Amino acid sequence: MTVDRQHFRTLLAEGVAIPTVSMDPDRAADMARGAEWAAETIRSLGGEATILRTSGWPTVHGRFRAEGATRSIAIYNHLDVQPANEPEWRTEPFVLTEVGDTWYGRGATDDKGPALAALFAAARSRQAGVPLDIHFIWEFEEEIGSPNFDEALARIPGPFDSVLVSDTIWISRDVPASPLGLRGMQTFTLNLRTASHDTHSGLVGGAARNPLLELAELIAAMVDAESGRVKIPGFYDGVRQTDEATLEGFVRAGFDVERFRKAHGLTSLRDLDPRIVTQKLWTLPTMELHGLAGGYQGPGVKSAVPPWGEAKMSMRLVPDMTAEGALARVRDFVSVHHPEVEVVAGPGLEPYMCPSDAAQIPHLAAALKHAFGKEPAFVREGGSIGAVVRMARHWQCPVLFMGLSLPEHGYHAPNENFDWPMAQGGIAAFEHYFRSQGTC
Amino acid sequence: MTVDRQHFRTLLAEGVAIPTVSMDPDRAADMARGAEWAAETIRSLGGEATILRTSGWPTVHGRFRAEGATRSIAIYNHLDVQPANEPEWRTEPFVLTEVGDTWYGRGATDDKGPALAALFAAARSRQAGVPLDIHFIWEFEEEIGSPNFDEALARIPGPFDSVLVSDTIWISRDVPASPLGLRGMQTFTLNLRTASHDTHSGLVGGAARNPLLELAELIAAMVDAESGRVKIPGFYDGVRQTDEATLEGFVRAGFDVERFRKAHGLTSLRDLDPRIVTQKLWTLPTMELHGLAGGYQGPGVKSAVPPWGEAKMSMRLVPDMTAEGALARVRDFVSVHHPEVEVVAGPGLEPYMCPSDAAQIPHLAAALKHAFGKEPAFVREGGSIGAVVRMARHWQCPVLFMGLSLPEHGYHAPNENFDWPMAQGGIAAFEHYFRSQGTC
Numbered sequence: 019m020t021v022d023r024q025h026f027r028t029l030l031a032e033g034v035a036i037p038t039v040s041m042d043p044d045r046a047a048d049m050a051r052g053a054e055w056a057a058e059t060i061r062s063l064g065g066e067a068t069i070l071r072t073s074g075w076p077t078v079h080g081r082f083r084a085e086g087a088t089r090s091i092a093i094y095n096h097l098d099v100q101p102a103n104e105p106e107w108r109t110e111p112f113v114l115t116e117v118g119d120t121w122y123g124r125g126a127t128d129d130k131g132p133a134l135a136a137l138f139a140a141a142r143s144r145q146a147g148v149p150l151d152i153h154f155i156w157e158f159e160e161e162i163g164s165p166n167f168d169e170a171l172a173r174i175p176g177p178f179d180s181v182l183v184s185d186t187i188w189i190s191r192d193v194p195a196s197p198l199g200l201r202g203m204q205t206f207t208l209n210l211r212t213a214s215h216d217t218h219s220g221l222v223g224g225a226a227r228n229p230l231l232e233l234a235e236l237i238a239a240m241v242d243a244e245s246g247r248v249k250i251p252g253f254y255d256g257v258r259q260t261d262e263a264t265l266e267g268f269v270r271a272g273f274d275v276e277r278f279r280k281a282h283g284l285t286s287l288r289d290l291d292p293r294i295v296t297q298k299l300w301t302l303p304t305m306e307l308h309g310l311a312g313g314y315q316g317p318g319v320k321s322a323v324p325p326w327g328e329a330k331m332s333m334r335l336v337p338d339m340t341a342e343g344a345l346a347r348v349r350d351f352v353s354v355h356h357p358e359v360e361v362v363a364g365p366g367l368e369p370y371m372c373p374s375d376a377a378q379i380p381h382l383a384a385a386l387k388h389a390f391g392k393e394p395a396f397v398r399e400g401g402s403i404g405a406v407v408r409m410a411r412h413w414q415c416p417v418l419f420m421g422l423s424l425p426e427h428g429y430h431a432p433n434e435n436f437d438w439p440m441a442q443g444g445i446a447a448f449e450h451y452f453r454s455q456g457t458c
Numbered sequence: 459m460t461v462d463r464q465h466f467r468t469l470l471a472e473g474v475a476i477p478t479v480s481m482d483p484d485r486a487a488d489m490a491r492g493a494e495w496a497a498e499t500i501r502s503l504g505g506e507a508t509i510l511r512t513s514g515w516p517t518v519h520g521r522f523r524a525e526g527a528t529r530s531i532a533i534y535n536h537l538d539v540q541p542a543n544e545p546e547w548r549t550e551p552f553v554l555t556e557v558g559d560t561w562y563g564r565g566a567t568d569d570k571g572p573a574l575a576a577l578f579a580a581a582r583s584r585q586a587g588v589p590l591d592i593h594f595i596w597e598f599e600e601e602i603g604s605p606n607f608d609e610a611l612a613r614i615p616g617p618f619d620s621v622l623v624s625d626t627i628w629i630s631r632d633v634p635a636s637p638l639g640l641r642g643m644q645t646f647t648l649n650l651r652t653a654s655h656d657t658h659s660g661l662v663g664g665a666a667r668n669p670l671l672e673l674a675e676l677i678a679a680m681v682d683a684e685s686g687r688v689k690i691p692g693f694y695d696g697v698r699q700t701d702e703a704t705l706e707g708f709v710r711a712g713f714d715v716e717r718f719r720k721a722h723g724l725t726s727l728r729d730l731d732p733r734i735v736t737q738k739l740w741t742l743p744t745m746e747l748h749g750l751a752g753g754y755q756g757p758g759v760k761s762a763v764p765p766w767g768e769a770k771m772s773m774r775l776v777p778d779m780t781a782e783g784a785l786a787r788v789r790d791f792v793s794v795h796h797p798e799v800e801v802v803a804g805p806g807l808e809p810y811m812c813p814s815d816a817a818q819i820p821h822l823a824a825a826l827k828h829a830f831g832k833e834p835a836f837v838r839e840g841g842s843i844g845a846v847v848r849m850a851r852h853w854q855c856p857v858l859f860m861g862l863s864l865p866e867h868g869y870h871a872p873n874e875n876f877d878w879p880m881a882q883g884g885i886a887a888f889e890h891y892f893r894s895q896g897t898c
Binding site: 201205220221225226228242246295299306310311312318320321324334399 | 654677718
């Protein structure tokens with residue numbers, strides 16, 4: 019075993035042993051211990067570290083100064099984790115367990131392992147005298163939507179030439195993958211009240227309005243359930259066209275429709291063609307109905323006519339849509355089709371797209387090819403990472419992604435794991451990239 | 459105060475004081491006490507009484523024999539009541555409180571007061587030597603859907619020339635009203651599963667199916683929310699046409715659209731024309747969505763794609779539809795439009811219609827006119843009373859309705875009440891009717 023691997027495993031085991039479950043309010047002591055450990059770990063590898071306290075859980079800011087550096091980069095990871103109460107765990111989730119090259123434990127791949135890989139690369143770069151100022155932003159609230167991240171952001175000394183986020187998943191182990199964009203998100207509810215209380219479907223049924231039926235009809239007019247296509251006029255006006263080469267790249271990244279279906283426990287998909295599936299996941303907006311509250315939810319059928327309904331919905335947004343614009347389309351449609359229905363907007367997250375001419379893209383490709391021996395595929399991320407758009411706006415710089423997780427690593431799942439080949443390749447990729455950023 | 463009124467009030471106060479809440483399993487002692495009191499009360503007025511125990515709450519069978527009688531009638535009431543935990547009660551719900559001619563208390567109008575009115579009339583008829591064998595069927599499970607009524611039914615010595623049910627509401631105090639028919643009911647659920655568990659709308663959204671969207675679209679195809687019209691082909695084939703005279707009678711009964719709207723706390727109705735409203739309430743079927751289970755129901759929006767959905771639905775049915783036939787139309791429609799959706803049927807209740815040539819109809823009209831001074835209106839009941847169809851089938855005889863409740867009596871509502879004018883008129887109407895049945 020190499021010295022590096024032993025050192026990496028020791029630190030990852032220490033990190034995994036601290037259950038930094040950000041959504042559990044009883045974990046305050048563990049969260050504090052996690053931040054202390056993070057700062058100590060950065061220092062032990064030769065960096066400076068500060069714990070930035072916020073109204074919620076802290077963010078740790080690390081820094082590896084380089085003599086004479088004129089360029090700077092920030093690496094974003096998060097050290098909070100999902101809960102690990104699934105009965106399917108085969109090992110203790112908060113004890114790192116090694117099986118061959120694989121390390122099992124909550125947080126191993128999401129996102130403590132990748133954070134340590136970047137940290138190792140920064141330490142090496144410093145020893146090698148790479149003239150790049152490398153900052154680390156290790157958040158502890160990512161899994162709960164980064165509610166207090168802005169407080170930390172304001173106290174991190176920028177600006178940076180770019181930000182590198184290491185918290186994404188390749189499509190397949192065979193091809194390094196880096197997303198160039200993220201979808202945004204806008205949640206909203208459709209609310210309708212037609213009576214003051216439950217009424218008797220025998221006494222009033224037929225004459226009384228039914229708010230759940232009216233909402234179901236409105237929603238059916240808004241979106242085609244079979245294809246997922248949003249039927250609201252003009253909804254796709256702002257959607258940036260995706261070129262053929264990009265779509266080919268998505269498939270080349272190793273996207274396998276059947277593997278995707280099984281991995282997520284889906285009985286079937288809307289489409290079978292990988293070009294269409296990836297487009298719907300990454301470059302097209304969605305409209306979902308997450309729940310219809312207001313009626314009876316228990317066993318069997320209680321036959322009251324419900325007095326109100328609330329449809330809980332969301333849209334995932336893609337470049338160049340805006341949360342405000344998409345919401346305005348919904349409001350306009352509802353005001354024409356059912357003016358009595360109230361649209362209540364939740365928080366909006368804008369979509370993100372790395373500028374296609376960003377100078378860092380070829381450097382990132384070269385670093386991944388150097389480390390993993392294969393030309394990487396540039397893909398997209400269907401989800402939304404709140405911190406990304408905020409950092410891009412705050413520092414007015416491109417944000418790029420160098421994730422080291424694989425589908426089989428079990429993000430947010432029982433038996434989460436990370437492995438030494440991805441860690442080792444990751445360290446090499448980060449080191450190569452840091453060199454390119456320091457000398458370009 | 460007349461002797462009758464004092465006696466009536468005393469018995470009603472005794473009855474109301476026993477909280478015979480059939481849906482509360484902790485009320486076993488009260489239910490037993492209620493049955494004992496019912497039997498004792500029948501005996502105290504000169505009848506015979508037996509408590510028929512069932513697997514659930516009992517039914518009390520009473521009988522007033524008449525010398526030389528060749529004809530017999532059964533009067534159906536129920537002595538179980540709704541709970542009374544509404545904060546809007548202004549008096550103790552289980553203490554009869556007299557204000558002028560009005561008596562407040564849970565069960566006063568539904569259905570203990572009307573039961574006592576019929577009982578008083580039977581006692582008088584017996585004293586007057588009316589040659590009619592009068593039976594009482596006092597159920598204690600009506601408010602929970604009469605699950606064990608068949609067990610009691612089998613032990614009541616029939617057959618009868620007719621059954622008279624006294625558990626319905628006039629449309630207005632100004633005009634005596636008697637329904638000639640009831641709607642039936644068929645509940646069902648539409649079930650669809652598209653994944654094994656909640657999935658992440660960022661990771662899978664767009665490609666993954668959404669069972670709530672698919673069910674909303676199916677339901678929107680089945681029923682027009684605005685009018686309530688069922689869009690399933692052939693759904694109305696079995697619906698008996700209603701003639702002009704019948705519709706005129708509905709309006710003449712005193713049906714006031716605005717009063718109806720307010721009484722039920724509805725913000726607006728599907729229609730404003732009383733002929734259309736009454737038709738939709740009484741002579742047309744319905745299709746309702748009572749709840750859509752399977753997604754997120756809490757505050758705000760949780761953006762998971764739900765793995766399954768269950769639409770909780772019902773149809774009210776009118777003559778000459780059958781529960782089986784209506785359900786078959788639904789199954790056929792679903793099997794064509796979304797064959798993956800499973801239709802799970804609940805219990806079915808057939809609609810009921812008194813034969814239009816039943817000899818008792820003119821007797822009932824004469825009795826109501828004699829007692830209340832006005833020609834009664836024959837209407838319909840939009841709800842379903844499980845016992846009615848069972849009694850009509852069991853004894854192969856017409857079932858008619860002589861209800862004594864008014865809209866302002868607050869059926870199933872706080873401050874339920876009954877009043878002496880309706881009790882007094884009711885006693886007279888029953889007595890007149892018993893005379894006509896004994897001598898026809």
